[in-house]
Amino acid sequence: MPDTSFLAWPFFEERHRELAAAIETWCRLHLPVDHGDVDAACRRLVAALGRDGWLAHSAPDPEAGGALDVRALCLTRETLARHDGLADFAFAMQGLGAGAISLFGTPAQRQWLKRTRTGAAIAAFALSEAKSGSDVANIAMRAARDGGDYLLNGEKTWISNGGIADVYVVFARTGEAPGAKGISAFVVPAGVEGLSVIERIEVIAPHPLARMRFEDARVPAAAMIGKPGEGFRIAMATLDVFRTTVGAAALGFARRALDEAIGRARSRRLFEGKLSDLQMVQASIAEMALDVDAAALLVYRAAWTKDIWAKDIGAARVTREAAMAKLFATERAQHVIDKAVQIHGGDGVRRGHIVESLYREIRALRIYEGASEVQKVVIARQALSGA
Numbered sequence: 001m002p003d004t005s006f007l008a009w010p011f012f013e014e015r016h017r018e019l020a021a022a023i024e025t026w027c028r029l030h031l032p033v034d035h036g037d038v039d040a041a042c043r044r045l046v047a048a049l050g051r052d053g054w055l056a057h058s059a060p061d062p063e064a065g066g067a068l069d070v071r072a073l074c075l076t077r078e079t080l081a082r083h084d085g086l087a088d089f090a091f092a093m094q095g096l097g098a099g100a101i102s103l104f105g106t107p108a109q110r111q112w113l114k115r116t117r118t119g120a121a122i123a124a125f126a127l128s129e130a131k132s133g134s135d136v137a138n139i140a141m142r143a144a145r146d147g148g149d150y151l152l153n154g155e156k157t158w159i160s161n162g163g164i165a166d167v168y169v170v171f172a173r174t175g176e177a178p179g180a181k182g183i184s185a186f187v188v189p190a191g192v193e194g195l196s197v198i199e200r201i202e203v204i205a206p207h208p209l210a211r212m213r214f215e216d217a218r219v220p221a222a223a224m225i226g227k228p229g230e231g232f233r234i235a236m237a238t239l240d241v242f243r244t245t246v247g248a249a250a251l252g253f254a255r256r257a258l259d260e261a262i263g264r265a266r267s268r269r270l271f272e273g274k275l276s277d278l279q280m281v282q283a284s285i286a287e288m289a290l291d292v293d294a295a296a297l298l299v300y301r302a303a304w305t306k307d308i309w310a311k312d313i314g315a316a317r318v319t320r321e322a323a324m325a326k327l328f329a330t331e332r333a334q335h336v337i338d339k340a341v342q343i344h345g346g347d348g349v350r351r352g353h354i355v356e357s358l359y360r361e362i363r364a365l366r367i368y369e370g371a372s373e374v375q376k377v378v379i380a381r382q383a384l385s386g387a
């Protein structure tokens with residue numbers, strides 16, 4: 001049984017505690033799913049998460065208005081990740097994929113949210129390119145004005161949900177200025193002519209992932225999110241919200257690893273006693289528990305800060321808090337899971353064992369949405385500027 005004492009922290013309201021209990025019950029009933037065919041599994045997960053109302057937390061209701069509830073996003077991701085990494089992925093991408101629309105979309109663009117929030121449409125976030133992964137301001141993909149339209153040309157890679165998404169938020173160079181100030185964001189429906197998948201990418205914790213080509217893919221000027229040249233700012237503001245939730249997913253993986261390690265240490269008999277009698281094992285458990293609580297504090301501080309600031313003063317940035325939450329939670333989760341593998345001995349690396357799958361699931365989180373080194377650059381910049 002996972003530790004739920006953190007739910008009493010002052011970051012949460014009663015509705016968050018109710019949500020945590022309800023999503024836990026749902027996960028116990030529906031997860032884990034079979035990962036054999038990840039495309040089919042993700043489609044089924046999005047449909048189920050939409051049917052049962054969980055995707056409503058991934059984006060605001062375009063009719064009712066209101067902001068994203070980042071604490072709800074984080075609690076949902078943490079719980080899903082604790083039960084099944086693919087379920088967390090399916091949920092998370094609906095939020096990140098539609099994130100720029102949620103935060104900056106026009107009323108017409110926000111109509112997509114009705115579909116992403118119910119699971120009727122799958123969303124994707126297309127920023128990365130082969131030659132400019134971490135160096136986002138350097139993207140090469142172009143969007144050229146053609147009458148009342150834009151023509152998109154170029155390639156994107158590492159696109160989660162690439163190939164199964166119904167809608168992509170795509171970042172492309174419109175050339176108002178060099179570098180970061182010459183990028184714009186577009187809503188691109190999957191069916192648009194000239195958009196194709198040119199490679200499926202297999203990773204150690206598989207999910208739908210693709211390299212995509214845009215060849216004279218035509219979208220109306222009304223598909224632009226925000227104004228020309230605002231794409232970089234829109235991407236960074238979107239990541240400000242969703243980076244915290246990556247920390248929440250890492251926290252879910254780490255919490256599961258800690259629970260599994262405790263269970264194993266209590267039940268495994270060695271040297272005429274239990275594994276948990278050994279002080280070096282106790283030290284590992286203590287370090288794991290400390291990492292989990294410290295990560296939870298940083299994740300839910302960032303989520304609370306975003307929710308409260310957003311409510312009080314509008315489009316607030318939580319750059320420092322989000323970077324700290326992602327950096328610490330993902331890096332320490334890797335350590336926690338590694339210790340859980342060690343405590344399990346040979347079983348820890350047995351294919352299909354839960355801690356073996358956690359070991360694979362956690363790795364990419366330290367790379368995507370800004371690698372750990374990038375988070376350090378962000379934190380240092382903020383600290384040195386006195387922010």
Ligand SMILES: Cc1cc2nc3c(=O)[nH]c(=O)nc-3n(C[C@H](O)[C@H](O)[C@H](O)COP(=O)(O)OP(=O)(O)OC[C@H]3O[C@@H](n4cnc5c(N)ncnc54)[C@H](O)[C@@H]3O)c2cc1C
Nearest residue numbers: 125126127128133134158159160364367368369370371373
């Ligand atoms: C599983 C997975 C899913 C992804 N999903 C998406 C998605 O849906 N949409 C999308 O747009 N992208 C996605 N990505 C891409 C991801 O955001 C990039 O992989 C990431 O930004 C790193 O870019 P890169 O792989 O080109 O590595 P590079 O930019 O080449 O960086 C390599 C390494 O260099 C180091 N480094 C980078 N910058 C610095 C720095 N400033 N200082 C010191 N060291 C540094 C880091 O260790 C980094 O890991 C995904 C990636 C993965 C692995």
